[in-house]
Amino acid sequence: MTAPLITLTWTDHVTGQQGFLVVDRLVRGVSSGGLRMRNGCTLDEVAGLARGMTMKEALHYNPENPQGRYIPLGGAKGGIDCDPQDPAAYGLLVRYLRAMRPYIERFWTTGEDLGLTQDLVDRAAAEAGLVSSIQAVYPLLDDEATARQRLTDAFRVEVDGIGLDELVGGCGVAESVLAALDRAGVAYAGTRVAVQGLGTMGGATARFLTRAGLTVVAVADIKGTIANPDGLDIDTLLTARDTYGTVDRSALRPADQELPGDAWLSTDAEVLVPAAVSYAIDTTNEHRITARWIVEAANMPVLPQAEESLAARGVLVLPDVVVNSGTNAWWWWTLFGDIGPDANEAFAYTRRSMRALIDQMLARAEADGTTPRAAAHAIVADRLPVIAERFGWYG
Template sequence: MIWTDPVTGRQGFVVIDRLVRGVASGGLRMREGCTLDEVRGLAAGMTRKEALHYDPAGRYVPLGGAKGGIDCSPHDPEARAVLRRFLDAVRSVLKHHWTTGEDLGVRQDTIDEVLTELGLDSSIEAIYPLLDDPAEARRRLADAFAVEVGGIPLPELVGGLGVAESALTALDRLGIARTSARAVVQGFGSMGGATARYLARAGVTVVGLVDARGVIVNPEGLDVERLLRTRDALGGIDRAQLRPGDSQPADGAWLDLDCEILVPAAVSYCIDASDQARIKARIIAEAANMPTLPEAEAALHARGILVLPDFVANSATNAWWWWTLFGDIGADSGQAHAKVGQAMRRLTGDMLADAEKRGVTPREAALGVVDRQLARIEARFGRHTGTTGTHRTGGGHDDRR
């Protein structure tokens, strides 16, 4: 679906890559320059994330993959109004087929506020018919959203916890001591901030952080917790909170900082074929969606650098939502940490072992798992692929033909 805002002319997109039992899952992002092809790729990635976590013995049955995107800067004064008109235009898809949540440039609380204004029940309303007890499931998820860990809401932490666990599993496999490892994290929002927190808590020294204003470095380690407590709603770091040993390189370079773990946790397509030559890290943990271009990933693999693909490394947020909603875990931070940790260590460890055995990239190994899991899902529920975004809406009405 392609939507054109009748007020600003901005475009928005919804792509349903695959439906399982009539429903697909995937977040909504907002950024200047967002394209249909970008959203299409993200939707395919969501299909993979859902498939990876399929467990026939679990209550959570994976959905299909989808994604939404709006070509507008979240800092634009019109951003919220554009978001409201977009959600109003796609309300039929939200009610029946697409469960969504926060992504780059869009916070969950903003989505929830706008949907309430529009008279819609929830951003995951489409999944209600699949639940045994929708009211109880919603109460459980609401209770989980109210849980805080160290001053940060649990839903803002589980994704970064998963990225950190994936990176730490790779670090252990390489035989690098956690306490001797250094990390650089690009992006300090929900995903990047939580990744930095859990890496630091595991003993890794976070030597670099990047936000929209530039790079902050400290070879001795940044005070991640202090910076988390004082960042703004979109992950901006308060420079007044920097310590004497923290510095801001004028060139803004972050890819070539000395580290063992590099975490792109902000925008897509930020590592290309020329950029990769600057990277000194041993592990790239893709907390962002599609940050590494294919030719860059091939070159990094040839150099012996592990690229942990996005649909594995950053899959925990999505899985946690559904584990909680379906009742595989309760509204409890301890259960969430245990479930995410166990799942991510298993997925990453199996992926890296298979990649090494077959002499392929981690991504190729993970895609093999996805194919096997999708076959199991299709055997149980059948297959229904979705739209690639060719329908158009405009003027706030759904004009799909």
């Protein structure tokens, strides 16, 4: 793959803190990728995430499906080096969006990512003078007013008090787990799961896996790990979360254990779902993992050298570029009109699409004798030239 099209570092004139934008590729003149905020965010991190977005978009492009209205975009990503709980964070976010306004207006569509909610991004974008954080895609729509209303309606849909936009990503992660279990002939009942992070993605994943019959035996948040070998009451824990995914410990049952923050790694479970920060699994801790599958709900949670060691031990890592791509795809399926603002339709479409991707990736890995990540990269390598030929490199 080629070098990024645009790499930009911005310094806030008020605080001196930095923000970044990397546009990896444009398709039809537009790119897609969220905006994250975390202390220690770097340009290299954002560049890796932008490349990942190019791959996610390409993976959801099906050249043999002429019925699909959503035609994937290019990949991009934004990042701000700041603790999202810092009192100065919101003002920094507004100034960043104001500085990035020319890019957002023309060719970068963005939204919530680590450390930010969509409501916060929308509020800051309006204050920064933007029509929308995804306005660059509007010229590609057949009927802009209808499409925008459809997406607005979808964001208003709630299931059991949780927004549909918070659930679709976890639905895709959960379906990735189920597809891997089905392919291995492993029953859902009795399969144990540990989840790092109980925010939007991790919480929804735990919810869907529990409803599918799996047992979530450990969850980790910023305060530590909550574990119960007989299974946690996920619905209660989800209700007891704050906006940052931290669980109120007064909601725990007597048999629930409070363990150190990294205890989820060595939990006696078949499936680990890192759904919080990047770089969570490295060469210093991968040896503690006894799970059979690691399913990357977060972006870049497993470092490459750690993944090599895990693969040598027979631990299968299902990569982020496939596993957590459902949220981004749902935005576009809805906006372009492949699905309506309906939860059942969204979940069914997400499950079908994610299962097809997982099955294709694992079949390619088996055929090529490679890891799932290498197989996903190979599928992308096949599709990008087709996308470039059909839609051009930039516009």
